[in-house]
Amino acid sequence: MIYYLRKLCLSVVLLGLGLMNASVFGAEIDELTAQINSIGLKGAGHAKARSAMAELAKTDVTDITQILSSFDSSNKLAVNWLRAAVDGIIEQATDNGEAVPIDSLLKFIEDRNNDANARRVAYEWIVELAPGNRDAILLASLQDPSLEIRRDAVAHSIAKAAALVDDDNESALAAYKTTLNSARDLDQIETITKAIEDLGGTVNLSKHFGFLMDWHLIGPFDNSGTKGFDVAYGPEVKIDLGNAIEGKMGNVKWFTHSTEDRYGMMDLNQIMPEKYKGAIAYAYTTFESVKAQDVEIRLGCVNGNKIWVNGKMITSNHVYHANTSIDQYIAKANLKAGSNEILVKVAQNEQEESWAQRWQFQLRVCDQFGTAILSSDRK
Amino acid sequence: MKNKYNIYLLLAFLTTCTPLLSVDWADFRGPDGNPVHDGSLPLNWDVKNNTNVAWRTSLPGRGVSSPIVVGDLVVVTASGGSKQQRLFVLGFDQTSGKQRWKRSFWATGRTYTHPTSSNAAPSPVSDGEYIYAFYSSNDLVCLDLDGNLMWYRGLAHDYPKAGNDVGMASSPAIAGDVVIVQIENQGDSFASGIDRITGEELWRVPRDPRANWSSPVAYKETDGSYTVLLQSPSGLNAVEAKTGNEKWTKDLSCGNITSPLKIDDAIYFGAGGTTKLKLNETGTTPETLWNANRLTANAASPIVDGDKLYIVSGSIVKCADSSNGDLLWQVRLKGRFWATPILSNGHLYTFNQDGLVQIVKTGEEGEIVAEFEVGEPVLGTPAAANNALFFRSDSTLWKISK
Numbered sequence: 001m002i003y004y005l006r007k008l009c010l011s012v013v014l015l016g017l018g019l020m021n022a023s024v025f026g027a028e029i030d031e032l033t034a035q036i037n038s039i040g041l042k043g044a045g046h047a048k049a050r051s052a053m054a055e056l057a058k059t060d061v062t063d064i065t066q067i068l069s070s071f072d073s074s075n076k077l078a079v080n081w082l083r084a085a086v087d088g089i090i091e092q093a094t095d096n097g098e099a100v101p102i103d104s105l106l107k108f109i110e111d112r113n114n115d116a117n118a119r120r121v122a123y124e125w126i127v128e129l130a131p132g133n134r135d136a137i138l139l140a141s142l143q144d145p146s147l148e149i150r151r152d153a154v155a156h157s158i159a160k161a162a163a164l165v166d167d168d169n170e171s172a173l174a175a176y177k178t179t180l181n182s183a184r185d186l187d188q189i190e191t192i193t194k195a196i197e198d199l200g201g202t203v204n205l206s207k208h209f210g211f212l213m214d215w216h217l218i219g220p221f222d223n224s225g226t227k228g229f230d231v232a233y234g235p236e237v238k239i240d241l242g243n244a245i246e247g248k249m250g251n252v253k254w255f256t257h258s259t260e261d262r263y264g265m266m267d268l269n270q271i272m273p274e275k276y277k278g279a280i281a282y283a284y285t286t287f288e289s290v291k292a293q294d295v296e297i298r299l300g301c302v303n304g305n306k307i308w309v310n311g312k313m314i315t316s317n318h319v320y321h322a323n324t325s326i327d328q329y330i331a332k333a334n335l336k337a338g339s340n341e342i343l344v345k346v347a348q349n350e351q352e353e354s355w356a357q358r359w360q361f362q363l364r365v366c367d368q369f370g371t372a373i374l375s376s377d378r379k
Numbered sequence: 380m381k382n383k384y385n386i387y388l389l390l391a392f393l394t395t396c397t398p399l400l401s402v403d404w405a406d407f408r409g410p411d412g413n414p415v416h417d418g419s420l421p422l423n424w425d426v427k428n429n430t431n432v433a434w435r436t437s438l439p440g441r442g443v444s445s446p447i448v449v450g451d452l453v454v455v456t457a458s459g460g461s462k463q464q465r466l467f468v469l470g471f472d473q474t475s476g477k478q479r480w481k482r483s484f485w486a487t488g489r490t491y492t493h494p495t496s497s498n499a500a501p502s503p504v505s506d507g508e509y510i511y512a513f514y515s516s517n518d519l520v521c522l523d524l525d526g527n528l529m530w531y532r533g534l535a536h537d538y539p540k541a542g543n544d545v546g547m548a549s550s551p552a553i554a555g556d557v558v559i560v561q562i563e564n565q566g567d568s569f570a571s572g573i574d575r576i577t578g579e580e581l582w583r584v585p586r587d588p589r590a591n592w593s594s595p596v597a598y599k600e601t602d603g604s605y606t607v608l609l610q611s612p613s614g615l616n617a618v619e620a621k622t623g624n625e626k627w628t629k630d631l632s633c634g635n636i637t638s639p640l641k642i643d644d645a646i647y648f649g650a651g652g653t654t655k656l657k658l659n660e661t662g663t664t665p666e667t668l669w670n671a672n673r674l675t676a677n678a679a680s681p682i683v684d685g686d687k688l689y690i691v692s693g694s695i696v697k698c699a700d701s702s703n704g705d706l707l708w709q710v711r712l713k714g715r716f717w718a719t720p721i722l723s724n725g726h727l728y729t730f731n732q733d734g735l736v737q738i739v740k741t742g743e744e745g746e747i748v749a750e751f752e753v754g755e756p757v758l759g760t761p762a763a764a765n766n767a768l769f770f771r772s773d774s775t776l777w778k779i780s781k
Contacts, residue, residue, distance in 0.1 A: 041537045043579035046530050050577075053528060076487040077533050080518075084482055084528035091480060091526075117485060124483075151461055185461040319565045322590060323544035325491055 023060045032056045033070035036085075037078045049081060056085045061093035065104045071118035079117050090125055102130045109137060109149075116146035123149055142182040147369060154183045158191060165199070173199045180208065184370040186326055209326070210364040210372025211264025212285055212342070216241055216256055219272060219281030222248040228280050229304050229318050229347050235282040236308070239341065248279055261362075263326065265300075268346060268359040275357070276348060283344040287365060288376040289335040295373055297342070298327040301361040304347035309333040310340055320349045321356040327370070335365075403764035404448040407502035407550035408680060408719055412596050412640055415684050416723040416763035422738060423749055424779050433767065433778040434476030439467050439483075442499030443548070443717070443758035446769045446776060448473060449505045452524055453762075453769055455776050456512050458498035463490045466498065468512045469776075470526055473764070476778060480526030488516035488535025492546030495732070495758065500548040501594075502759070504558075509575065511558050515547040519560065521578055530578030540566030543590050548636075554597035554605035554620030557581060561609055563591035570595065570609055572623055582623035587611040594638040600662070608639045610648055615639060615656075627664040629656070638680045645701075647681045653690060653704065671704030673697070679719040679760075682727075687741070689727060691716045696727060696739055710745035712737050717758040721768070730757040734772055753777075 024032065035052040039045040059067060067086050073079050090100055105122040108114055123146075127134050141153035161175035173196060180192045180203065193203045206213060221233045234245040244251040257271050266283065269275045289295075297307055297314060302324035306316045315331035348359040365373045408414045424431035440459030447454050451474065457467040466484040471477065490498050492515055501513040509529060512520040517535035522528055535541040543564040552559045557572040568588040572581040586609070593610040597620060600606055605620035612635045617626040634649030646656040646665065652672035656665040679691035688701040694716065697709045714731030720739075721728045726748070727739040734753035740746045755772030762769040767780035 043530070043532060043573075043577065046578050050530060057527070076485065076536055077531060080484040080487075080520075080531045080533075081528060083484060084531070087482060088527060148460065148465075187461065317540075317566075319544075322565060323491060323493060323546075325544070328491060328544060 022058065024055055024058045025060075025063065029056065029059055029063060029066050030070070033067060033082065036081045037070060037072060037075055039075065039078045039081065053081060053085055057088060059085075059089055061089055061098055062101050062104075064089060064101065065108045065122075068108055068118040068122060069114065071115035073115050073117045079115075083117070083121055086121055094129065100125065100129055102126060102133070106133060112145055120146050120148045142179070145369070147184055150182060151185055151188065154179055154185075154188050157182070158188065158195075161195065165195075169199055173201050177201065205262040206264050207374065207378070208372060209264065210366050210374055212287070212363050212365065212375075213264055214256070214258045214285060215266060216254045216284040217268075217271060217281060218245075218247075218252050218254045220248045220252070220276040220279035221281075222278065223280045223347050223349065224278040226304065226318070226320070226347065226349050233280065233282070235284065235343060236345070239284055239343065241284075248276070254284070264362040264364060266361050268348075268361075269357070272359075275359070278348065278350040280345060280347045281359075283346065283361070285342050287335065287340045287342055289337055289340055290376050292337045293335050293373070295333055295335055295365050296368060297331050297333050297363065297365060298370075299329040299331070299344070299361060299363050300324050300326045301328065301346060302358045303360070304349070305329070305361065306345040307331060307363075308341075308343040310336065318347075320347075321351060321358070324358075326362065403450070404762040404769075405505040405507065406447065406552070407445055407504065407594055408638070408760055409721075409762065411598075411642070412638065412680075413642060414682055414719055414721045414760065414763075416721055418723060418763065418766040420721075420723045420726070420728065420763060420766065420768045421779055421781050422726065424751055426751070426754060431779055431781055433780045435775055435777045436471065436476050436478065438469065438771070438774045438776055439481070440465060440499065441497045441774050442771060443497050444499045444550075444771070445502040445759045446762050446771050447503050447505055448762050448764040448769060449507060449510065449524065452479065453776070453778070454503055454505065454510055454512075455771055456499040456503055456514070457774070458486075458490075458514065463492065463498035466512075466514055466516070466518060466520070468503070468510065468520060468522060468526070470524070471776065473767075473778070482520070482522060482526050482528065484518065484520060484531065486514060486516035486518050487533030488518060489542035489544060490516050491544035495756070496546035496548065498546075500546055502550040504551050504553055506553050506575065511551050511553070511575070513551045513560065517541050517547065517562055519551065519558070519573070519578075521575070532573065532578050534560065534562060534571070538567035538569070541569070542566060545590065548592040550594040552595045552597045552607065554607055555599075557605070557620045559595045559597060559607050559620065561586070561591070561593065561595045563587060563589065563611060565590065570618070570623065572620060581621065584618070584623045587613045589613075589635070591635045593633075593635060596639050596641055598641045606662075608641060608646065610637075610639050611635070615646075615648055615650065626662055629664065629667075634676065636678045637676045640681045640683060642683050647683060647688065647701075649676050649681075653681060653688070653699075655701070655704065669704040671699060671706070673706055674699055674704060678717045682720065682722050684722055689720070689722065689741075691720065691729070694731075696720070696729065696745060698741060698745060708743075708745050710739055710747060712739075712747070719760040721761050721763050723763060728761065728768065730761065730770065732756055732758060
């Protein structure tokens with residue numbers, strides 16, 4: 001009985017599937033991708049998006065760039081749904097022996113106004129299905145707005161420069177320097193820097209990254225029990241570089257320090273009079289901007305931290321000794337033309353473990369791609 | 380893929396007539412969180428000569444997560460890209476090792492980890508119908524068995540302070556219709572129950588704001604409801620899976636890497652060495668049966684097989700009497716361990732961080748009976764199904780079988 005019931009179920013479903021199997025086209029695709037692009041926080045819009053995904057899966061692979069055109073990477077969640085749809089459609093098409101429109105994907109990549117992540121998807125499928133196009137794409141992609149495509153282009157360029165070493169060191173050095181201008185990832189920058197220096201060249205790494213090297217400092221202020229993190233000590237109220245103010249262990253005054261570390265590291269355990277625990281230091285500097293512009297302030301800091309730009313707090317991270325790296329915290333800021341004030345609060349706790357003693361920060365100003373923006377008075 | 384969705388609809392419809400697909404090893408540490416395989420695994424293999432290596436396949440990124448086996452599918456996660464921002468979920472045919480599908484995403488949360496770890500640190504889990512892949516960046520992906528996306532949540536996108544730049548590693552658990560995640564760190568620290576079908580949040584409760592890598596453990600009560608164990612440095616809590624409401628708590632200083640093990644009416648967990656609790660029928664705070672401070676596990680979680688308890692303490696495998704915690708024997712191994720061993724046919728299969736496999740014969744005494752080099756670091760706990768061992772080294776997935 002159950003066997004026949006199953007057969008009946010199967011027949012009904014297969015009939016239904018036949019009716020449902022019609023492809024979606026044109027405006028339908030746009031409506032479906034719009035539903036997916038409406039996904040919000042905390043699962044908002046999931047029900048409609050799930051239905052849309054099921055329908056979107058019926059898209060003919062020849063229309064794949066229409067879905068790619070709907071990518072908007074400002075919605076980080078939606079691009080992942082859309083990517084899954086694109087990958088599934090192409091994967092199914094290749095399984096079925098259908099032709100994937102490589103020419104359309106190539107044109108899609110060429111238009112740099114298209115979404116960076118969508119272009120990356122197209123690139124990956126081209127490399128997978130038509131790898132002969134890879135080198136030509138990468139040769140033209142050293143300044144690509146897709147940092148993932150650019151990374152591959154930089155790797156390609158590094159390999160070409162390396163091939164010149166010994167036979168033509170002058171050309172190799174020039175090739176490395178050109179490549180460095182495009183590199184944005186730390187590992188590639190370090191690889192290129194070493195190669196340039198091995199060839200007798202020099203690299204101003206701190207300038208390449210845009211680390212701020214010259215600071216005014218003051219401290220310590222009390223952070224016993226980490227309770228000072230949200231206390232607005234004097235520097236948060238008013239920057240007065242001339243007068244002493246009350247600190248944790250008596251009056252403290254601003255002093256200056258310039259780091260020579262090529263990664264812009266300010267090691268407060270070395271710079272401050274002592275290796276304070278349960279303490280806060282403030283660092284202050286000015287940044288001369290040639291114009292009003294939106295920038296990213298990128299901080300690496302293993303301690304609790306806050307940053308203010310022109311008096312406005314742009315990030316707050318009450319985290320201690322949980323690893324650090326360049327660009328660990330990224331905050332957006334609006335610079336005005338002329339002089340801008342940057343204030344950093346660096347909070348040390350009282351952990352005693354050997355791995356919990358660092359008290360330091362490194363900060364740079366750059367654009368959304370990680371390209372350094374330099375203060376106009378930088379030497 | 381359009382046909383895959385139709386097939387999914389077909390499968391969903393037939394679910395009323397047929398049970399879900401069989402599930403073999405679909406969780407971190409296997410069925411019930413106790414990595415014991417009722418089968419026979421090879422006692423010798425050689426990766427250079429492919430002796431007993433059924434297949435191996437390169438992965439598109441790194442990872443320290445465990446593979447899982449769901450029917451004839453092996454699923455593993457990986458992460459790649461310059462900042463580990465690329466997330467991968469991969470499905471392989473269990474028999475041939477051929478890749479059936481690959482899904483790729485961009486992380487929406489923090490992607491920094493210690494170099495030895497990876498964004499792909501939490502292990503995926505499956506209920507036999509869907510796969511739930513989770514990452515250090517707190518991205519939670521639900522796929523069907525054909526790799527079709529059911530939903531995608533960015534939990535650190537929702538709660539931006541959630542994360543730990545050392546890396547998160549807690550694996551999700553399934554409790555009935557609820558996916559449980561435990562996201563404990565110095566920022567937005569919480570546990571949450573998420574509807575397994577819709578991906579919507581059912582509940583969220585604040586947790587100890589300290590780093591923790593322990594994974595939640597779910598079990599079914601006699602009334603059909605599910606309870607979830609959450610181990611943190613400040614204690615062990617039991618909560619209702621559907622609501623997150625607390626049922627009981629044990630305020631003990633607990634390990635923050637190992638995960639609890641629930642077997643029948645007992646719970647073994649890392650507190651003051653190892654502690655054993657006895658659950659009661661009323662669902663109130665369980666009684667402490669014993670505590671053994673000599674049984675301190677660092678990263679690997681406890682394993683119980685009848686009257687024997689096994690833990691890895693530093694580089695020493697310890698066997699204890701599970702009824703009272705008395706130490707029976709111990710064997711010193713080589714190296715540092717993150718992966719929980721698998722017990723099969725009287726042998727513990729241990730993997731150290733350097734990729735050295737050391738097989739310990741258990742019994743009245745422990746004895747190392749075999750050693751093999753994998754050639755890559757191994758930090759993820761292996762899986763076992765159908766007399767085969769599945770494990771992932773840094774960027775390779777392996778099947779070991781006769």
